[in-house]
Amino acid sequence: MEEILRKQIEKIVQLTDEEFRFVLSHFTVKSFKKHQYVLQSGNPAPNDHFVVKGLLKSFYLDEAGKTHILQFAMADWWISDPQAYHNELNATLNIDCLEDTDTYVISLDNREKLCAESRKMEYFFRKKTQAGYIALQKRIQSLMSQSAKERYDQFIHLYPQLSQRLPKALIASYLGISRETLSRMADH
Template sequence: MDKLRKHIEEITPVSDIEFEYIRTFFTVKKVRKHQFLIQAGDKVSCEYWIANGAFRAFYVDDSGKEHILQFALENSWLSDYNALFHETESNVNVVCMEQAEVLCLSLFAREKLAAELHKMERFFRVKVTTGYTAQQHRIISLLSQNPKQRYEEFENRHPEIIRKIPKKYIAEYLGISRETLSRLYPANRRE
């Protein structure tokens, strides 16, 4: 839980008493490699803060093709937010890529925490804004950059992901084939 406090304090300071209260809203969950945290069709009741491990969130289209939406490593938040906030079934899958531990926060707990502690409302607002702007940046990158530019920008912005995630998933996330990525960068990264 010390990592969670440090994560929160990157945005807003909290006292010992406040943090003891904040931590009561979270539950710990251990997740095995290849285990689904969320599966398409599930009701989504929580968002997850990654204490350690690696996850990928993806959508599977009608033809069975997987489209990666997000990678989440330590200190990241993850869920199917559309399903969570609208209390609908998920159309997103979230799978664990290595042994992990997450902290679960229900929507009810999040709303209560934000209502009771203004600094947590601010924390969640900053996190949502940061996530939204990152998503917008990714869409613009997919629309305006060639594969080489997308990869180089991704590598510069997310070196920790490049080191941890297999090349086939990086290629899929960037909207290019694994072969194209290998041709552009033949001697780098994990297979």
Template structure:
């Protein structure tokens, strides 16, 4: 499992074996079962998660109790309620397993320590943040510029394996359509 984390980091920055030993000492390996929560709405967020295996959903419940899927996170992706993580506040979202999931978590304290003591990791985290920010903006633009069928086709083209792993009800929520509408797209 450590090797997957190392390979992931080395896609962005070069690190020595000694540096990786130092890096991984700041992370905790964790296993979760399907339906377990890594973050629950209203709780203080102290960890960010790198997915080794499995699938997560970041959920926002609106004031009417309707559940919205903000994002999915599968292998080789990072996830958290980033606003709450970086501001060290309580979450207004929940992070839940769709499948049994293995992650490496890093506390905010260890994130800061690692970034300070090994500046190339600060660069790594910055580049990962840029990628996440770009993906979020693309999703927003997709909602502004595309109809539901086009958003479905974009998702199918961009993440075909995700559509095989996520129940249609959750995909519909992510795309902002009803389950019935999604069924018409996929038939």
């Protein structure tokens, strides 16, 4: 498991073995079962999760009870409720496991300590945050300007492995379309 986290970090910064041991000391390992909530709306969101194994989704329920999926996260991805995590607020999102999942967890306090002690890790988290903002901007632009078919094709192109692991209903929710619309597009 440690190697997966180290490879994730070393995509951006190189660490010595000693530096990596120091980084690792700021994380804890957590395991979750399929359908288990990692975070529920209304509760504190003290952790950011780096996925080692498994598949999760973050979503919120609107007032009518409709599910809106914001993100999926599989191995080598990060997931949290960023607003709640960084501002130490209660979550507005839910995160649950679509498969049995193992994560490395870092609290905001440990992240702040790690960044204060390691310029490399401060740089790493800054670059990850920037990438997250860019991905979010692209997602919003896609939802605002692309047709349902274009969004579906883009999803399949960007995440071919997810399309095999997810039920069509979840993909449809993520794309902001009905299950029926997705089925029609997928069949053509």
